[in-house]
Structures are given as structure tokens and as C-alpha cells.
Amino acid sequence: MVGLPTLPDVGAAVDRVLATAQNGLEVLRFGGLDTGTEPAPFNVVETAKMFRLRRYFPETPNTGPQILLVPPMMVSANVYDVTEHNGAVSVLHRAGITPFVIDFGSPDSEEGGMERTLADHIVAVSRAIDVIIEATGKDVHLAGYSQGGMFAYQTAAFRQSKGIASVITFGSPVDVLAALPLGLPPALVVPSAELLADKVFNRLWVPGWMARAGFQLVDPVKTARSRIDFLRKLHNRDELLPREDQRRFIEAEGWVAWSGPAVAELLRQFVVHNRMMSGGFVIDGDLVSLTEITCPVLAFVGEADDIGQPQAVRGIQRAASASAVFESRVPVGHFGLVVGSTAGAHTWPTTSEWVLWQAGLGPRPPLVEEMRDELDPHGSGVSLSSRITHGIGSLADAGGGVSRELLEMANSLQRTTRAVAQESVRTVPRLFRLGQIQSGTRISLGKLMSENCKRAPDQELFLFENRVLTHSDVNTRIDNVVAGLVACGVRPGEHIGVVMDTRPSALVVVAALSRLGAVAVMLAADGDMREMLRLSDSSVVITDPVHLTEATGVCDRVLVLGGGSGGSRSISAADGTSVIDMEQIDPAEVQMPTWYRPDPGLAGDLAFILFTRSAGQLAPWPVTNHRFAQSAFGAASAAGLTDRDTVYCLPPLHHASGLLTTLGATVVGRSRIALSNGIDPDTFTAEVNRYGITVVSYTWTMMREVVRAEGFRINQHNPIRLFMGSGMPVGLWNDVMECFPRARVLEFFATADGAAILANVSANKVGSMGRPLPETNPLEVAAYDLERDRLVIDDDGFVRKAAVGEPGLLLARARHRFDTSATVLRDVFNRQDRWEVSGQLFVRDVDDDLWFLGSVANIVRTCDGPVFIPPIEAILSSMDAVDQAVAYGVGELGRQVAVAAVTLRPDHRAESLTVTQLRIALGEFAAEQRPHLIHIVDEIPLSDAYRPVAAGFANRGLPRPGSKVWYRDSEGRYRRYTRSAAATMGWSMESGAGGNAPAAGSR
Structure with a gap:
């Protein structure tokens, strides 16, 4: 016998429709279902213009550790008491900790609220800490969620950790630009944030409904799915009630307005300038850096957090270098760090254990580990598995079969293009303006x-x-x-x-x-x-x-x-x-x-x-x-x-x-x-x-x-x-x-009249002066006869340009007659050109980078030919044992003795500078280009610009023979300078420059 189809249970269907209608009407009338739960009891123990300080469970004796919880600007202070049993204040209280919460209120309903600045919030948190310390005599554990955690860091730095037992944060970014929400590129966000800070939020504020909408737009798929799931289960009150308090908080009750100045300051200081990382942010007129945090830090990291992304959160380890920094990883998104079943089972019990551990009342929490700042060059720190596990991944996230190599290549190209674009935006207008002068x-x-x-x-x-x-x-x-x-x-x-x-x-x-x-x-x-x-x-x-x-x-x-x-x-x-x-x-x-x-x-x-x-x-x-x-x-x-x-x-x-x-x-x-x-x-x-x-x-x-x-x-x-x-x-x-x-070193060089300006922009050649700056005068190195002190003329009557490696005189094209004060030559390399004479000698390498040889006036003119001072000083200064070095000439022009004076580093003695080291260091110079004498001195005087000054040594003449003096022999090697060596070389040992010329033909 064929079985008849089962008839639908009409009664059950009717009951479902009625239950849906009844529950829906309650939601429409009251904004949600009555869960029967009660908020945790609290008293307001301090009221100020910026805040009200709540102490929860006021009937409980205040004998345990104290914790102050700080909400973000746009979230109600009730975020720490959303659910009766899993809420932060309840869990902390059950562990014997006294919870305080600072309530900033809603700026749109507070007197002067729309003029609040970011600094006002930091000063308010600092004042609340003082109130708690005055009342209890105990240091305070300072904790904050999202931007409230940023407040906690900033307050700890502002106070230099005074009165703060530890800082605890939940999804609070520090290195903001390392991983922006939703993976947005800094090249897009920074200019936009700057524009909003300077042009929008200095005039406008953000109402609570807009803050809520912005939070929900971070993950629109999850928001839509939650709403659909709520409607599908609207008939089943028992299934909805456990999450109803959380839903009502997110959908309506949990959001407050942002004051425009506070948002503008947040964007300017901590997004555009990223000063949580660099330091130098301004609070109440004081300069503050997170390096001034010395108390322990615990950061909760949401493994699927797309707002406070793990890489941004872990920036605290680098920023607070004087602190012991720990972390606890939680497999949730941003909101789940502080509200919900996972927060009740992981975040708040671990926070309680941390506070008790820091107070010496318990062991180290098992879910707390030392933070390892593992920078991810290809992402935010939110793994693909975390995204998929928590329902925010997609096929596109999986890469659609695109290989890691291709992704890395694309990322590299994007970063390079962005860097070039940013540099162009900065540089081109400046150079254009300079060129129009x-x-x-x-x-x-x-x-x-x-x-x-x-x-x-x-x-x-x-x-x-x-x-x-x-x-x-x-x-x-x-x-x-x-x-x-x-x-x-x-x-x-x-x-x-x-x-x-x-x-x-x-x-x-x-x-x-x-x-x-x-x-x-x-x-x-x-x-x-x-x-x-x-x-x-x-x-x-x-x-x-x-x-x-x-x-x-x-x-x-x-x-x-x-x-x-x-x-x-x-x-x-x-x-x-x-x-x-x-x-x-x-x-x-x-x-x-x-x-x-x-x-x-x-x-x-x-x-x-x-x-x-x-x-x-x-x-x-x-x-x-x-x-x-x-x-x-x-x-x-x-x-x-x-x-x-x-x-x-x-x-x-x-x-x-x-x-x-x-x-x-x-x-x-x-x-x-x-x-x-x-x-x-x-x-x-x-x-x-x-x-x-x-x-x-x-x-x-x-x-x-x-x-x-x-x-x-x-x-x-x-x-x-x-x-x-x-x-x-x-x-x-x-x-x-x-x-x-x-970091890199950018070395500039300018001639005495400012006609030539060089910079070692690439910074890949230590000691090089580099090339002319863009839009400054074009430069050339002209061939120069050092013996006759004049430019070298070619067969056509023009000045010859110096070849690669050939010392020459630096000339700057005279483009503006109105600021030319040096000697100007005409028809130099071509007809009707004009070039300013610098008086400085350079040599050009194969890459067109210029190396300084000194001025024409400061060449040491010896019997063997010219000796250049800057190259000698550069080589000697690079020796491991040498602290400072100067070179100078002693005697009459054409018969001068080239001398170098050096000081040794504190951890080196005179014996540590050997003839072998000197020979190796100066080996790249031809023998006649090396100094005749090198001596160790106790100190080299400095000008108030910290320039080593050799004039005093030159005025005193040749150094006397001794164990700290070496001379260059006829083969270019260095030997101890003794009295017999001085006599052999024909140098006078008398002080004074006038009697110190070498004998004719001596080397």
C-alpha cells in the first residue's frame, strides 16, 4: 500500500506565525526582546565636565586590585556590561577585582561636548586614575577596548606610567599605517584622512547613528547575515534571548556621537602622522611618546580582527620599548574581543588572571605569552584561515589559484608605484616653484x-x-x-x-x-x-x-x-x-x-x-x-x-x-x-x-x-x-x-657662494658628495693644471672637461645674474655660456658622482706634487682605532710637509695603531699622495660647529720624533719617526712653520 503524504502541522505553523508577530511587535515597540537581565550595579564616584567615574558593585569591600576600563569615543561605556554573566565588570568582580569604568557620556548631550579634543579624553582618564588612587591608595590597572586602548597607552605615556600597575588593551592599533582597517592602502588613506581632519571634522561632528553605520559597514556581509538570522529565528524566543543584549547593543544602544575636533586630532596625529609609533604627539601641551611607558603591557589580539588588525596591534612592542609586552590571541573579530561568549570564556577570565598575576596573587595566565613582533610584509596579520573560519572570507581571498610569487610581484609593483607617486606629489611642486623664481x-x-x-x-x-x-x-x-x-x-x-x-x-x-x-x-x-x-x-x-x-x-x-x-x-x-x-x-x-x-x-x-x-x-x-x-x-x-x-x-x-x-x-x-x-x-x-x-x-x-x-x-x-x-x-x-x-645619511655640499649645491641622495657611496640637486645650477668639473693653477684649454680654445678620475675645478652655470657674487667666466665650454668659479676641486667617478678634494687654496704643495687633505682625513677616520683625524701642511709652498694628526678611540692605545694598518689604510693612494708624517695627539680642537680645527697644529710646526709619530719612507711605507729618521729626512725639529721644510730632493 502506498503511504499517504504527511499533512502539515497547521497548528504548529499558526503558533510560529503568532510567535513571530508577537516577538516582532515587541521589537518594534521596545527595540528588542525583554531578556529579564539586569545591568550590574554601580555608583558614580566622581563627576566632572568630561566624565563620570563609575564604580561597579559598590557594596563589595574594595580590598582587591583596581582596574579602570576605558571605552572608545564612539561606544557607550556600557560596552563592559552588555551581558549579565559574560560582561567584563561581572567577570572581573567575581575574580576579586574592583572594576571602575570611565563614562565620557555622549558629546551631543554634554555641555561643550562637540568641542572636545582628543587630549581632553587623555587628561580625563589621567584624572580618573588619580581619583581611584586617592580613594584606594593602590595603583590602577588601565584597560581599554579599541580606541579606548589607544587612550590607555597614551595616558600611560602622558603619566610616564605613574600610578599605573599595567596597561591592558583589546584590539587597539598602535602602528596604524602598518595595517589599516579592511587592508586599505596608506597611500589612499593618509591623504584622505588629512583632508578630513583639516577640511571636514574641524567643522562637523559624527552622530551616533553614523558611528553605528560605519562599524557595520566594516563587514556588511556579516551584518546582513546577522539580521537575516534574527528574522528567521524571530519565532523562537528561547534561541534569541542569549544573544539579545548583544544584538541590541550593536544595533542601537551602544553608539554615541564623536566630537569633530577629537576625530580630527585622531586622524591627524595617529593616522596621518602615525605618532603612536614615532612619538612626539601632543597631550595638553606636553610632548608624549609611548617609549615613556614602563609598566607591563598585555594586548589582546583578534585573529580575525579587520579593524584593530594584528600587525597594527603588535606595534606596541616596538613603540613601548621600555616595557615588558605580552599578548593573548583570541579567535574572534573586533567586537567579539569584549562582548559575547568568547569574551566571557577567554578575554575577561584571562584579564582577571593577568591582574592577579601582576598583583602577586596568582600564576601567569596560560593564555598569555610574550609578544613576538612578527612583521608580515604581505598582509595585516589576519590569516586566510581566520577569515574563512569566521565567515568573512571569500573565493577572492583564497587567491583563485594565483601563485604567491605573482602576488608578491604585484605587491612589490604597487608599493614601488605608490612610493614614486608620493615622492612626485611632494617634489614636483617644490621644484616647479623653484624653477619659476x-x-x-x-x-x-x-x-x-x-x-x-x-x-x-x-x-x-x-x-x-x-x-x-x-x-x-x-x-x-x-x-x-x-x-x-x-x-x-x-x-x-x-x-x-x-x-x-x-x-x-x-x-x-x-x-x-x-x-x-x-x-x-x-x-x-x-x-x-x-x-x-x-x-x-x-x-x-x-x-x-x-x-x-x-x-x-x-x-x-x-x-x-x-x-x-x-x-x-x-x-x-x-x-x-x-x-x-x-x-x-x-x-x-x-x-x-x-x-x-x-x-x-x-x-x-x-x-x-x-x-x-x-x-x-x-x-x-x-x-x-x-x-x-x-x-x-x-x-x-x-x-x-x-x-x-x-x-x-x-x-x-x-x-x-x-x-x-x-x-x-x-x-x-x-x-x-x-x-x-x-x-x-x-x-x-x-x-x-x-x-x-x-x-x-x-x-x-x-x-x-x-x-x-x-x-x-x-x-x-x-x-x-x-x-x-x-x-x-x-x-x-x-x-x-x-x-x-x-636610517641613511644625506650629505650636502655647498660652495662658499652657494652657486653649487650637491647631495649624496642615493647614500650608497659613503664619503661621496653626490650630484647637483634638481633645479639648482648645473655643474661641471673643468680640467685644472695644479702646477700652474689655471684651467686647461683644448685645441679649440675652450676649457676642457676633466675626465673620469681626473682632479678638476668645480664650475657652476651662472643662470641668474642677480645673485652672482663670484668670479664669472664666459665662453668656457661653448660660445656665450657663463660659469661661476667655485675654487673647489673635485673628481668625478664613472657614475658621475663627485668626490671632494678640497679647495685650491688648501692644497698641500710638496716637493713631490700636490697632496689633497679631504681624502687623507676620510681614510684615516675610517680606521678602527681612530676617533678623529685632521691633515695640514707645514712649511713653504712647494716644499711643504703633509702632516696628519689623529686621536684614538678610548678603547685603543697608541700601540694599537701599527705601521701595517697605516700602510693598508693608505694603500689606495700613490706614495706621493700620502702624508709625510702621522702623529697621535691627545685631542683635536673643535669649532662650535664641531669642525676639527688643524690651525693650531700647523702653527706649531712638525711634530717632534717619538713613539706616537710615523713617517713615510721613500717607498711610501710608514716607520717610527725617531731623531735619526728626522735627521735622515732633513727635517728640522724646531717648532714653527718657517723652519720645517724638507731638504731639497727629500721625500
């Missing part, structure tokens, strides 16, 4: 700073002694100093001496003189200032209190600026000297004359006067606004400076590296300028971290004070990417690269 173009330091202020007035500019000055602050100060200068009778075009330490006030003075149209004469405190003032036709000096005595000793009219204007300030004048304390001038009382026009400087106008010394003679180095722009724009382009850089300005402003390369390039790049109190290894390490230094400027041996200091240590994940300056010895260059393997 004519004699009548308005361009000056003051104008560039004014433009930057209009573009971003609230962006930081100067960082000094943990203080922050914005573009607006600095611009106001510049205008005030201009008013003071006018009150003191300074007029446009007047030459004004400046002798000041490299401090904000010094940079402001230089910019103020530029804005006024006066000429800043940059004086060196350790130089002949009286002669400098005479050569520059200056009768007024601006100084700081530190150099007041020196200034009044050389000038009758002195203006003092900087050092504050408090009651303890004492400015006095010597007899016959006029001293004006400009800090006492009220700029509001100054009547500006009708002739005053801000930033009147034209390209052809004189802007600065620096000084150089050639053949022992002091000479002025006039710098027009165009020369300044050439150096500034060229250096900014070569260094790739942007507003995401913080440049550590160490050189004195009277040196070209300080004024042109550092100050000029930094202003062009719109970078931050960090200033220091001195060159000290401990200060250097602290300020690199605190300020977030990405670029360090230097002169000569300046970095020796840091990298060769005993016990110098620095976090290898420090943010420094570049050292830029001039004059660094080859040996020191190698040491810097060894200490900072992720």
Missing part, C-alpha cells in the same frame, strides 16, 4: 613661514624643552619681534648681526629680520665677531642673554631677546654701549610706520650673510633670497621632507647646515622643528623618543658626541629615517649607519 619674485624665509601659518595655523612648528609652539604662536611672536625691531630703529636692508644659541627665539629673530626685509648677519660666537661685523658693515647686534658679554665687547649697540622677561632678568650695559632689552617692549604700543610691508624680500635681494674661511682668511658669504630658496627647496626635496617629519635641529644657525639645510628645508617641507639644549647621548635618546624625531640634522663631527659615547643605547625601532648635514667624516658616517641601520 626670477629676480622680482617675492620669496623669503619670512614669506614661507607666513604661508605655512595660513595653511595650518594650529599645527605644531617648534618643539623645545617639552613645550609646543604652533605655526600661529610662532607667527605671532615673529610679528611682535618685528614691532620690537622697528621700535629699535631697524629698517629694511640694514645689516644686523645675530649671535644666539639655536633656540626658538633665535629662529624667530632670523624670520623677523626676513619679514622686515633686513639682512641677518650670522655671527659665530667662537669666531672673530669684530671682524665679521666690519666685513658685513653691521653696527647692530641682536643677542640672547648667554652671549651678551661677547656682543657688548664687539658692538656699541646691542639688542637682547630671549631668556624670558621675568623679574629675575638682569640686562646691563657696559660703559659706552647701548643695550636694549627687547622683551620689555610692548608690541601693541609700537606704531608701525607707513613704509612697513610684511615679507617684502625679492629673489635678488640679499637675505643673509654667512662667513667662510679660506687659506686662513675670513670672508663674507652673501646669500640672496634666491640662493636661500635653492638650498631650502633642493634640500627639502632631496630629504623628502613632509609635514609628517620632525627635524632635530642641532647645528648652529651661523653654519649653512643650520640656516639653509635645516631651517630652510624644514620650513619648505612644513615639518616640525625640534630644538635641543645640547649634544648629549642621554638627552638625544630621550628627545628622539619624546619628540618623535624622524630626521636629524648635523654638522661635521656632531654625531660623534652621541654614537661614540660610552654606553650609548637607543631603541632600534626609533623613528629616525634620515641624518642630513655636511662634513661628517667617513668613519663616523659608518658608525652612524651601524647604530641606526634603518
Whole structure:
């Protein structure tokens, strides 16, 4: 018998329809189903403008450890109490821990809420910690979810871990640009974030519904699936109730508004500039770095988290280098880290165990391990298996059969293309502007700073002694100093001496003189200032209190600026000297004359006067606004400076590296300028971290004070990417690269008149001066007869270009007549061309890179022919035992003796420098190109720009024979220099340059 089909259970179907309708009506009326659960009890123990501090389970004695939970800006503080049994506060309480939660409220319903900044939240968390410590007498474990975890890190750094037992975070990114949400490329996100921060969120705010929508759009497939699943099960109340509190929180109740300024600051500091990694972010006017976190850290990592991606979260290990950093991996996405069954079973019990372990009340949690910062060059740290397991993968994620090699090739091409595009966006506009400058173009330091202020007035500019000055602050100060200068009778075009330490006030003075149209004469405190003032036709000096005595000793009219204007300030004048304390001038009382026009400087106008010394003679180095722009724009382009850089300005402003390369390039790049109190290894390490230094400027041996200091240590994940300056010895260059393997050295060279500007941009040839900067004057090396001191002429009557490897004279094409101050030759290589004579000798290699041989005036002219000083100093400085080296000539021209003086590193003795080492080191030179004598000295004096000075040795004549002196024999080998050897060589042992020439024919 054939069985009849089973009839549907009509009653069950009707019951299902009725249950669906009933439950649906409840959802429509009340927003969800009544689960019968109650939130955990709490009291508000502190109420402030920014927050309310909740203490949960107030009836329980407060005897255990304390924990403060911080929510993200856009999520309700109830996120830590979403479910009755699995919620954070309940699990922590059951473990004997007292939970506190900081509630920022919803900014759209709080007085002044829409004006809240990111710093306001950090200060609020810090205040809440103080309240808990005052009430309990115990340090606090600080924990935060997502952006709340970022707040926790930032607060711990802001407080330098004071009062914080540990930091615990849940899906909180640190290295934001290493793995952006959804795998978005930084090249797309950073410009967009910058635009939103500067143009959108400074005017608008984000309502709660938009925050919710944004979170759901991160994974629209999962959101849609959850809603469909809810509708399918709407008839089955028992199946929905366990997840109903969580659903209601995500769908409606859990979201609050974001204030526009806070979002803008978040985007600018921690997305665009990624300053959680680099340091140097600003909280309540203080500079902060995560390196100042010293307490233990536990980071929960969501293995399928596409918002706080694992690679971004693990950045904390590199950023908080002074902390012991641990992690706990959880197989969930972003929200599942803190809410849901996995959070109740893994996150919060592990957090409780961690807190008890840190308090000495329990063992190390089994699910906690030391963090290993395993950088994934091809992804975010979210594995494919995790994506598929948690329902957010697709066939496209699996690669569709595309091989790993092809993917890596595509990624490499994308990264290369992006890098080229970014560099073009930065560089092309600068070089285009530089190429458009004519004699009548308005361009000056003051104008560039004014433009930057209009573009971003609230962006930081100067960082000094943990203080922050914005573009607006600095611009106001510049205008005030201009008013003071006018009150003191300074007029446009007047030459004004400046002798000041490299401090904000010094940079402001230089910019103020530029804005006024006066000429800043940059004086060196350790130089002949009286002669400098005479050569520059200056009768007024601006100084700081530190150099007041020196200034009044050389000038009758002195203006003092900087050092504050408090009651303890004492400015006095010597007899016959006029001293004006400009800090006492009220700029509001100054009547500006009708002739005053801000930033009147034209390209052809004189802007600065620096000084150089050639053949022992002091000479002025006039710098027009165009020369300044050439150096500034060229250096900014070569260094790739942007507003995401913080440049550590160490050189004195009277040196070209300080004024042109550092100050000029930094202003062009719109970078931050960090200033220091001195060159000290401990200060250097602290300020690199605190300020977030990405670029360090230097002169000569300046970095020796840091990298060769005993016990110098620095976090290898420090943010420094570049050292830029001039004059660094080859040996020191190698040491810097060894200490900072992720950075490179960008060495600049400029001729005394600024006509030629070179840079070793590729940085792959230590010691090379590189090539001309783009849009600066074209250069050529002309063949030069060193014996007759003249250019070599070819058969056609033109100057011959030097061949590869042939020493020659550097010439710069004279393209602008308005800023040419050197000797200009015409019809040099072709008809009607014009070339400036530099007086500097170079040799070109097969790659067209230039190597410096010194100036014509400083060649050591021996009986065997010319000897070049810079190559000798470079080779000797690179020897393992040598600390510093200088070379110089002694005696009459044509019969000079080439001498080199070296100091040894502290861990080497005189015996460690052998004749074999000297022979090997100098072996690449022909015998006649090597120094006649090499001697060890105790110390080589340095100028205030850290340049080794050989003049004192040259004035003392030849070194006396001894165990620390070697001479070059007739075959080019080195031997101990004894009295008998000196007699054999025919050199006088008397002091003084006049009697130290070698005997005729001696070698």
C-alpha cells in the first residue's frame, strides 16, 4: 500500500506565525526582546565636565586590585556590561577585582561636548586614575577596548606610567599605517584622512547613528547575515534571548556621537602622522611618546580582527620599548574581543588572571605569552584561515589559484608605484616653484613661514624643552619681534648681526629680520665677531642673554631677546654701549610706520650673510633670497621632507647646515622643528623618543658626541629615517649607519657662494658628495693644471672637461645674474655660456658622482706634487682605532710637509695603531699622495660647529720624533719617526712653520 503524504502541522505553523508577530511587535515597540537581565550595579564616584567615574558593585569591600576600563569615543561605556554573566565588570568582580569604568557620556548631550579634543579624553582618564588612587591608595590597572586602548597607552605615556600597575588593551592599533582597517592602502588613506581632519571634522561632528553605520559597514556581509538570522529565528524566543543584549547593543544602544575636533586630532596625529609609533604627539601641551611607558603591557589580539588588525596591534612592542609586552590571541573579530561568549570564556577570565598575576596573587595566565613582533610584509596579520573560519572570507581571498610569487610581484609593483607617486606629489611642486623664481619674485624665509601659518595655523612648528609652539604662536611672536625691531630703529636692508644659541627665539629673530626685509648677519660666537661685523658693515647686534658679554665687547649697540622677561632678568650695559632689552617692549604700543610691508624680500635681494674661511682668511658669504630658496627647496626635496617629519635641529644657525639645510628645508617641507639644549647621548635618546624625531640634522663631527659615547643605547625601532648635514667624516658616517641601520645619511655640499649645491641622495657611496640637486645650477668639473693653477684649454680654445678620475675645478652655470657674487667666466665650454668659479676641486667617478678634494687654496704643495687633505682625513677616520683625524701642511709652498694628526678611540692605545694598518689604510693612494708624517695627539680642537680645527697644529710646526709619530719612507711605507729618521729626512725639529721644510730632493 502506498503511504499517504504527511499533512502539515497547521497548528504548529499558526503558533510560529503568532510567535513571530508577537516577538516582532515587541521589537518594534521596545527595540528588542525583554531578556529579564539586569545591568550590574554601580555608583558614580566622581563627576566632572568630561566624565563620570563609575564604580561597579559598590557594596563589595574594595580590598582587591583596581582596574579602570576605558571605552572608545564612539561606544557607550556600557560596552563592559552588555551581558549579565559574560560582561567584563561581572567577570572581573567575581575574580576579586574592583572594576571602575570611565563614562565620557555622549558629546551631543554634554555641555561643550562637540568641542572636545582628543587630549581632553587623555587628561580625563589621567584624572580618573588619580581619583581611584586617592580613594584606594593602590595603583590602577588601565584597560581599554579599541580606541579606548589607544587612550590607555597614551595616558600611560602622558603619566610616564605613574600610578599605573599595567596597561591592558583589546584590539587597539598602535602602528596604524602598518595595517589599516579592511587592508586599505596608506597611500589612499593618509591623504584622505588629512583632508578630513583639516577640511571636514574641524567643522562637523559624527552622530551616533553614523558611528553605528560605519562599524557595520566594516563587514556588511556579516551584518546582513546577522539580521537575516534574527528574522528567521524571530519565532523562537528561547534561541534569541542569549544573544539579545548583544544584538541590541550593536544595533542601537551602544553608539554615541564623536566630537569633530577629537576625530580630527585622531586622524591627524595617529593616522596621518602615525605618532603612536614615532612619538612626539601632543597631550595638553606636553610632548608624549609611548617609549615613556614602563609598566607591563598585555594586548589582546583578534585573529580575525579587520579593524584593530594584528600587525597594527603588535606595534606596541616596538613603540613601548621600555616595557615588558605580552599578548593573548583570541579567535574572534573586533567586537567579539569584549562582548559575547568568547569574551566571557577567554578575554575577561584571562584579564582577571593577568591582574592577579601582576598583583602577586596568582600564576601567569596560560593564555598569555610574550609578544613576538612578527612583521608580515604581505598582509595585516589576519590569516586566510581566520577569515574563512569566521565567515568573512571569500573565493577572492583564497587567491583563485594565483601563485604567491605573482602576488608578491604585484605587491612589490604597487608599493614601488605608490612610493614614486608620493615622492612626485611632494617634489614636483617644490621644484616647479623653484624653477619659476626670477629676480622680482617675492620669496623669503619670512614669506614661507607666513604661508605655512595660513595653511595650518594650529599645527605644531617648534618643539623645545617639552613645550609646543604652533605655526600661529610662532607667527605671532615673529610679528611682535618685528614691532620690537622697528621700535629699535631697524629698517629694511640694514645689516644686523645675530649671535644666539639655536633656540626658538633665535629662529624667530632670523624670520623677523626676513619679514622686515633686513639682512641677518650670522655671527659665530667662537669666531672673530669684530671682524665679521666690519666685513658685513653691521653696527647692530641682536643677542640672547648667554652671549651678551661677547656682543657688548664687539658692538656699541646691542639688542637682547630671549631668556624670558621675568623679574629675575638682569640686562646691563657696559660703559659706552647701548643695550636694549627687547622683551620689555610692548608690541601693541609700537606704531608701525607707513613704509612697513610684511615679507617684502625679492629673489635678488640679499637675505643673509654667512662667513667662510679660506687659506686662513675670513670672508663674507652673501646669500640672496634666491640662493636661500635653492638650498631650502633642493634640500627639502632631496630629504623628502613632509609635514609628517620632525627635524632635530642641532647645528648652529651661523653654519649653512643650520640656516639653509635645516631651517630652510624644514620650513619648505612644513615639518616640525625640534630644538635641543645640547649634544648629549642621554638627552638625544630621550628627545628622539619624546619628540618623535624622524630626521636629524648635523654638522661635521656632531654625531660623534652621541654614537661614540660610552654606553650609548637607543631603541632600534626609533623613528629616525634620515641624518642630513655636511662634513661628517667617513668613519663616523659608518658608525652612524651601524647604530641606526634603518636610517641613511644625506650629505650636502655647498660652495662658499652657494652657486653649487650637491647631495649624496642615493647614500650608497659613503664619503661621496653626490650630484647637483634638481633645479639648482648645473655643474661641471673643468680640467685644472695644479702646477700652474689655471684651467686647461683644448685645441679649440675652450676649457676642457676633466675626465673620469681626473682632479678638476668645480664650475657652476651662472643662470641668474642677480645673485652672482663670484668670479664669472664666459665662453668656457661653448660660445656665450657663463660659469661661476667655485675654487673647489673635485673628481668625478664613472657614475658621475663627485668626490671632494678640497679647495685650491688648501692644497698641500710638496716637493713631490700636490697632496689633497679631504681624502687623507676620510681614510684615516675610517680606521678602527681612530676617533678623529685632521691633515695640514707645514712649511713653504712647494716644499711643504703633509702632516696628519689623529686621536684614538678610548678603547685603543697608541700601540694599537701599527705601521701595517697605516700602510693598508693608505694603500689606495700613490706614495706621493700620502702624508709625510702621522702623529697621535691627545685631542683635536673643535669649532662650535664641531669642525676639527688643524690651525693650531700647523702653527706649531712638525711634530717632534717619538713613539706616537710615523713617517713615510721613500717607498711610501710608514716607520717610527725617531731623531735619526728626522735627521735622515732633513727635517728640522724646531717648532714653527718657517723652519720645517724638507731638504731639497727629500721625500
